[in-house]
Amino acid sequence: MLFATYKHCYRLLLCMSLGYSGLVFAVTAPVRLVTEAWPPMSFEQDGVPTGFGVELVNMLQVSLGQQQSIEVLPWARAYSIASTTPNVLLFATSISDERETHFDFIGPIATSKITLYAKADDSININQLSDVNAAGIVGVYRESVGAQLLQQQGVNALLVASFPQQSAKQLLFSRVRLWCQADLAVKHILEEVGAKESAIKPVYTLAEIRLYLAFSKGTPAETVQRWQTELEKRKESGEFARLYQKWFGTLPPPLENQIFWHKTD
Structure with a gap:
């Protein structure tokens, strides 16, 4: 009887141990x-x-x-x-x-600030979001927060790229008039495409996120x-x-x- 009780307790402890190990795994699984x-x-x-x-x-x-x-x-x-x-x-x-x-x-x-950028020599002036549709095409990259914000506000003249570097090039080569990008990344993206910050200018801030x-x-x-x-x-x-x-x-x-x-x- 004592041996049977011991085996029962051992099994109970083993089950508890396995259950606890499973819990730890659920928490710490990479x-x-x-x-x-x-x-x-x-x-x-x-x-x-x-x-x-x-x-x-x-x-x-x-x-x-x-x-x-x-x-x-x-x-x-x-x-x-x-x-x-x-x-x-x-x-x-x-x-x-x-x-x-x-x-x-x-x-x-x-x-970060989600901002619209234009070429430095562009005389464009945007005072409100409703001005964007009349301004021309905006370069955005797919599924970005900037693209979503513009679409939600009814801005439909968007050229969608897979990478932000593509949108930057489109602005520099005048394929779009505006480039939508978070300000934290602008300097590095321009460096990657061989351009300087002085080549563009911010013209409107959509949101701070x-x-x-x-x-x-x-x-x-x-x-x-x-x-x-x-x-x-x-x-x-x-x-x-x-x-x-x-x-x-x-x-x-x-x-x-x-x-x-x-x-x-």
Whole structure:
């Protein structure tokens, strides 16, 4: 009887142990890391991912015991993967009505102004969004927040590219009159296409946005919370601010901490 009782207790402890191990695995299972070529936030240099967002995500994942490689993909592909597959981290992205149903967001990790740019010698004057339709074609890249903002406001004269560098070239070669881009990335994108900032000028700001790390629906809430906790630690220690200044100079880093859980039907 004593031996039978012992075996029963052993099995119970074993089941509890396996159940606990499964819980830990659900919390700490590595997430797939996807981003886009959007310097200085994320891009490849000699085939190696780099940029502010890449360095931040690598810093956080090491603390969480994860060593996943970061995939730098076209934005539309990265977004498609993250919006249809559980356990994926997409960065960096703003929050929109559509995205709120697909992702949990932590951050913010950066702020940026979505701006319309024209060639420096263009006499264009835009005072309100309704002036944009009459101005000419706007270059945007696929699934970007700028493209979504313009479409929502009824701006239909859009030339959609797969990469922001293509839109920059279209402006420089006068194939579009305006280029819609987040200001954080403009300098680096122009450098990539062999142009200087003096070649263009900002003519209208559509919105100021905050950028986040976005976890796909189906990612365990515990995983999202642990990433947020690690991000908070980096902000409190000053590491986040130092990394931000390395990539964005004197722009002030966003030091508040937020989690936005995805909306349910």
